[in-house]
Amino acid sequence: MAIGGRGRRVVCIALRMSSFRVSVGQWLEAVKETKLYDLLAATQALTQQLELAWLMAQTDVTAMDAVFVTRLISNLAIMGFVAVLIVFLVVRRQPKARAPGIYGRFVAVSGSFLGLGIVQLPPQELSPAVYLTSTLLVLGGTVFATYAVLGLGRSLSILPEARRLVTQGPYAIIRHPLYLGELVALLGVTVQYFSGWALLLLLLQCAFQLGRIRNEERVLSGVFPEYRDYMARTARLVPHIY
Numbered sequence: 001m002a003i004g005g006r007g008r009r010v011v012c013i014a015l016r017m018s019s020f021r022v023s024v025g026q027w028l029e030a031v032k033e034t035k036l037y038d039l040l041a042a043t044q045a046l047t048q049q050l051e052l053a054w055l056m057a058q059t060d061v062t063a064m065d066a067v068f069v070t071r072l073i074s075n076l077a078i079m080g081f082v083a084v085l086i087v088f089l090v091v092r093r094q095p096k097a098r099a100p101g102i103y104g105r106f107v108a109v110s111g112s113f114l115g116l117g118i119v120q121l122p123p124q125e126l127s128p129a130v131y132l133t134s135t136l137l138v139l140g141g142t143v144f145a146t147y148a149v150l151g152l153g154r155s156l157s158i159l160p161e162a163r164r165l166v167t168q169g170p171y172a173i174i175r176h177p178l179y180l181g182e183l184v185a186l187l188g189v190t191v192q193y194f195s196g197w198a199l200l201l202l203l204l205q206c207a208f209q210l211g212r213i214r215n216e217e218r219v220l221s222g223v224f225p226e227y228r229d230y231m232a233r234t235a236r237l238v239p240h241i242y
Contacts, residue, residue: 067132074139078185081146088149088156092163097223099160104215108159111179111208115186117201121193130191137188144170145181152178160215162223167230173239175217175230179209180237 099105126134149156151169170177183206190202213236220227236242 067128067135070132070135070139074135074142077139077142077146081142081149084146084149085156088152088154089158092154092156095157095161095163097162097219099215099219104160104212107208107211107215111205111212112158114208115182115189115201115205118186118189118193118198121195121198123192124194126192134188134191137191138185139188141181141183141185141188143181145178145185148178148181157216160212160219162219165220165224165227165230172234174235174237176213176236179213183209183237 148170151171152166155163155166157163174180186202186205190198217227217231221231
């Protein structure tokens, strides 16, 4: 069957678009194998660091009470956590394997950053005791998450990737201590901004984190045969519970 002039033009345009998509895909895959990809991954963390520094600059240092001191220490701990993230995102190892497709990446990014929407909501008026409790949750979760990141070192990933199997430190007890620390800190933040929207964002982030955990475990199991034995002797988040 002969193709008319208009049909040939449509075919040529379709072929060019297909070739363009392939070229872009190949370029993106090539970027992932360079340090440029790691630097881009650290950009979001650097933005958070600058926002925290600006918030601390606005702090009224004349209100020196237990709540103020705890909040100051908590903010410093968060800044330290973000600084550690930036360092290891830049110097991390190249991955041995990645989860294919866009779904795993979407789940990982949502699980990482969706909770940041909570701090965009109006803060609540809390009693000093409740505010102190929430700040201690943020502080404790951040310190534990930092400990987990230091344990991961250059194997840190945001997307579902396999770099090196880490089973020491907090990873000797649970498989995802970083996410546990982040969850505890996010619970503290949710209390400070508590509302229906804050609770919804918290639940959505938890749902995405669970999906992220499953995706990561699938990738790690495919690369490291010993990972299944590691799974058999450790809990995901809470020993003897989950």
